[in-house]
Amino acid sequence: MAKITKKQKEARAKVDPNSIYTLKEASGLVKEITNTKFDASIDLAIRLGVDPKKANQMVRGVVTLPHGTGKDVRVLALVTPDKEAEAKEAGADYIGLDEYLQKIKDGWTDVDVIVTMPSVMGKLGPLGRVLGPRGLMPNPKTGTVTMDIRKAVTDVKGGKIDFKVDKTGIIHAAIGKASFTQDKIYENADELLKTIEKLKPSTTKGIYVKSVFMSSTMSPSIAIDAKMS
Numbered sequence: 728m729a730k731i732t733k734k735q736k737e738a739r740a741k742v743d744p745n746s747i748y749t750l751k752e753a754s755g756l757v758k759e760i761t762n763t764k765f766d767a768s769i770d771l772a773i774r775l776g777v778d779p780k781k782a783n784q785m786v787r788g789v790v791t792l793p794h795g796t797g798k799d800v801r802v803l804a805l806v807t808p809d810k811e812a813e814a815k816e817a818g819a820d821y822i823g824l825d826e827y828l829q830k831i832k833d834g835w836t837d838v839d840v841i842v843t844m845p846s847v848m849g850k851l852g853p854l855g856r857v858l859g860p861r862g863l864m865p866n867p868k869t870g871t872v873t874m875d876i877r878k879a880v881t882d883v884k885g886g887k888i889d890f891k892v893d894k895t896g897i898i899h900a901a902i903g904k905a906s907f908t909q910d911k912i913y914e915n916a917d918e919l920l921k922t923i924e925k926l927k928p929s930t931t932k933g934i935y936v937k938s939v940f941m942s943s944t945m946s947p948s949i950a951i952d953a954k955m956s
Contacts (some may be wrong), residue, residue: 742947751839753941753949754913758905760946766797767905769912773923773953774937783930786898787891789869794911795886797904798839802880803827805843805851805865810876813826814842817880828854836861842871842879845880885903890919896937898923904941916941 741760748756761767777784803821804814805828814822817953821827822846831854841858843851843865850906851858851865858864867870873879890900902915920939927935940952 731935742949744950747950747952750916750939750941750951751909751913753951755909756949757836757941757943757946758909761905761943762946763905763944765944767946768798768901769903769905769907769916769941769943770899771916771919772940772942772948773900773920775892775896775898775923775931776934776937777892777896777931779892779894779896779927781930782825784928785892786923786926786928787868787889788922788926789887790919791882792886792902792915793918794903794907794915795832796888796901797809797907800840800883801838802883803838803840804876804880805847806876807844807846810844813877814880816825817877818884819876824850830858831857836863838863840871840883840885840918841865842873842876844874844876845872848872852881880918890923 741756757769775786777786801821802819804810804819805824806814806822807824811822819842825846828850834857836857841863845867848865856863866889867873870879870882870887871889888900891900892898900919902919903912907915920936924936936953939953940948942948942950
């Protein structure tokens with residue numbers, strides 16, 4: 728069993744495991760209990776009362792966080808030559824097509840998001856086994872398959888994230904960094920939660936948002952009041 732450090736004990740002492748905090752309170756408390764030497768990620772775990780096995784209860788969407796994620800998102804634009812300049816102007820980190828398709832086929836996946844054009848998706852199909860498990864397969868629903876490459880890259884670089892409920896009914900999302908102010912953490916988290924609320928499936932019965940927890944890298948989890956509506 729891993730030994731609990733002095734800092735971890737101090738962090739746990741600040742979080743009452745029997746208390747439910749407001750989103751605003753949690754956004755400040757998570758900063759207090761974060762003691763990593765690096766700029767830790769702030770994450771939300773939202774348990775939904777849905778059955779992900781049913782297609783009509785799959786919750787998936789995109790949200791643009793008001794203050795970004797705090798992460799330098801590496802974007803690969805798989806585009807034809809006529810779109811390369813557009814992708815470069817928007818700030819894509821890697822731009823090209825066939826050479827990158829070959830690199831991915833050879834096992835390279837050192838990017839965070841891939842944006843591409845509808846005409847290129849046919850070439851990406853055979854790479855689904857590589858890209859799918861890593862969450863890198865472009866999808867029209869998340870805006871990463873489009874002819875407007877400039878907007879797609881700009882949105883991703885500006886803090887747009889996509890999320891979906893996993894097989895256990897939980898949505899996990901990084902919504903900022905420990906260096907963010909309490910207000911920025913709160914506003915990013917609030918935007919994500921409001922977006923999830925809007926995506927409530929009409930077939931869902933009972934409680935939709937069952938629980939919400941906020942934590943940072945290696946910190947205790949903070950239970951948040953899940954009553955959003």
